[in-house]
Amino acid sequence: MLEMQNQVLIPPPQFALILDRLAHQLIEHHDFSETDLVGLQPRGSRLAERLTARLKELLPEANVRCGKLDATFFRDDFRTHAKPLSPNVNDMEFDVEGRHVVLVDDVLFTGRTIRAGLDALLAHGRPNSVALAVLIDRRFSRELPIEPNYIGKHIDSIGAQHVKVEWAEEHGVDQVILLNEKPQ
Amino acid sequence: MSENQTLSSPHLLGIRGLSREDIDLIHATATEFKDVLNRPIKKVPSLRDFTVANLFFENSTRTRLSFELAEKRLSADVVNFSAAGSSVKKGETLVDTVNNILAMKVDMVVMRHPHPGAHQFLASKIDVPIVNAGDGTHEHPTQALLDTFSLRESLGQDLTGKNIAIVGDIQHSRVALSNLLALQRLGANVRVCGPETLVPRHLRELGVEVSHDLDETVQWADALNMLRIQMERQGPDDSVRFFPSLREYTMRFGLTMERLEQASRPLTIMHPGPINRGVEITSEVADSEHAIILDQVENGVAVRMAVLYLLAQRRG
Numbered sequence: 464m465l466e467m468q469n470q471v472l473i474p475p476p477q478f479a480l481i482l483d484r485l486a487h488q489l490i491e492h493h494d495f496s497e498t499d500l501v502g503l504q505p506r507g508s509r510l511a512e513r514l515t516a517r518l519k520e521l522l523p524e525a526n527v528r529c530g531k532l533d534a535t536f537f538r539d540d541f542r543t544h545a546k547p548l549s550p551n552v553n554d555m556e557f558d559v560e561g562r563h564v565v566l567v568d569d570v571l572f573t574g575r576t577i578r579a580g581l582d583a584l585l586a587h588g589r590p591n592s593v594a595l596a597v598l599i600d601r602r603f604s605r606e607l608p609i610e611p612n613y614i615g616k617h618i619d620s621i622g623a624q625h626v627k628v629e630w631a632e633e634h635g636v637d638q639v640i641l642l643n644e645k646p647q
Numbered sequence: 648m649s650e651n652q653t654l655s656s657p658h659l660l661g662i663r664g665l666s667r668e669d670i671d672l673i674h675a676t677a678t679e680f681k682d683v684l685n686r687p688i689k690k691v692p693s694l695r696d697f698t699v700a701n702l703f704f705e706n707s708t709r710t711r712l713s714f715e716l717a718e719k720r721l722s723a724d725v726v727n728f729s730a731a732g733s734s735v736k737k738g739e740t741l742v743d744t745v746n747n748i749l750a751m752k753v754d755m756v757v758m759r760h761p762h763p764g765a766h767q768f769l770a771s772k773i774d775v776p777i778v779n780a781g782d783g784t785h786e787h788p789t790q791a792l793l794d795t796f797s798l799r800e801s802l803g804q805d806l807t808g809k810n811i812a813i814v815g816d817i818q819h820s821r822v823a824l825s826n827l828l829a830l831q832r833l834g835a836n837v838r839v840c841g842p843e844t845l846v847p848r849h850l851r852e853l854g855v856e857v858s859h860d861l862d863e864t865v866q867w868a869d870a871l872n873m874l875r876i877q878m879e880r881q882g883p884d885d886s887v888r889f890f891p892s893l894r895e896y897t898m899r900f901g902l903t904m905e906r907l908e909q910a911s912r913p914l915t916i917m918h919p920g921p922i923n924r925g926v927e928i929t930s931e932v933a934d935s936e937h938a939i940i941l942d943q944v945e946n947g948v949a950v951r952m953a954v955l956y957l958l959a960q961r962r963g
Contacts, residue, residue, distance in 0.1 A: 535679075536693045
């Protein structure tokens with residue numbers, strides 16, 4: 464059987480367009496006087512930072528706040544996960560009591576990380592509403608009834624494949640790659 | 648923090664069994680738990696299907712409370728046991744007592760025991776993680792982990808070359824041995840300071856300096872860990888056997904403001920509690936800005952959460 468090549472799902476030009484579109488979609492629904500962005504650690508917070516930077520350009524008057532939320536301690540696979548789970552920095556400088564929150568993650572797959580993220584978020588107050596923004600939605604692989612409100616791109620993939628989001632800050636270029644197997 | 652690390656040992660029996668990497672991992676995890684403890688809701692569900700037995704064969708207030716809070720903040724179920732009024736008094740052996748408790752589906756044991764090595768012995772007989780909450784005059788690893796965690800907050804993460812003195816009753820202190828081992832793992836220079844009768848002879852073999860002069864030690868040190876004079880281990884009837892009188896001890900080894908002011912730089916002052924105010928440390932010093940005594944207590948819960956979390960995960 465021919466081995467399938469790793470495939471670039473989103474090249475850099477399209478990546479920039481998608482970020483821009485997501486920022487505009489957020490503005491369509493939020494004026495950011497009562498809305499905060501919360502990125503899920505470790506990889507969702509990068510997307511949240513990028514969106515925050517773009518929102519600040521688009522809405523110079525608004526005070527767009529961005530938190531980093533770590534859901535490690537709230538996961539449901541703590542004792543069954545193959546590898547130990549190490550926590551990341553939790554950097555929430557504000558309470559979300561009475562606020563609208565847009566939870567941000569890079570790839571939505573089974574939905575379990577978002578479930579843990581919702582629990583972790585409640586430790587910082589009771590938000591009025593929570594929406595979900597993701598760069599990649601891997602359809603047909605959900606294990607929980609969780610659906611995103613803002614989606615960069617839908618992807619149909621099989622479970623063994625792995626979607627890797629690369630960022631200019633870490634990898635030198637913004638792009639999304641589909642790997643045929645999960646990297647070790 | 649690097650990903651997916653785990654402790655090298657299935658138990659926490661003492662600092663002796665920990666590597667530098669283990670201590671760094673516990674401290675890094677404790678930093679995240681300290682953040683949890685400062686949130687509006689100070690609780691996470693990590694250990695919600697987990698039961699911890701706190702077995703205290705020796706008295707404790709602070710350590711027991713601290714462990715119990717740490718367990719509850721992690722959502723574990725907790726059962727408490729103290730030797731007073733138990734079947735231990737009826738002649739049951741340690742292994743029988745613990746096996747009876749484990750038969751009730753307990754996942755982890757936190758134990759304080761008067762006999763040094765009791766935990767080591769038990770670890771060879773049962774297969775759940777054991778956390779040493781103090782074994783006689785031997786080790787008290789979580790105290791050393793929280794002391795070094797607090798020191799790193801105060802003096803900076805890198806303790807290499809820092810001068811740390813442990814002052815007072817070294818002979819009867821489990822805190823002293825665990826602390827000096829942990830400090831050495833982290834690269835600090837360790838000195839013990841106390842009366843000749845309260846410093847064990849073999850201590851120099853562990854590579855620590857020994858001093859009997861507090862004034863000179865104050866000049867040398869970046870931080871002082873003031874240990875309690877353990878009246879209960881001195882002798883019957885509140886008599887003191889290891890020095891002529893409490894007054895003389897305080898004259899030579901009590902930390903006063905006057906002594907501290909002779910130091911060329913500000914010192915960090917620690918005390919594992921409970922404090923004998925006016926004996927090993929004056930109230931003025933204990934309540935001063937240089938004392939991190941209450942930070943130690945606060946950090947104790949976060950550090951114990953980290954230990955429980957990492958050991959529970961190792962089983963998973």
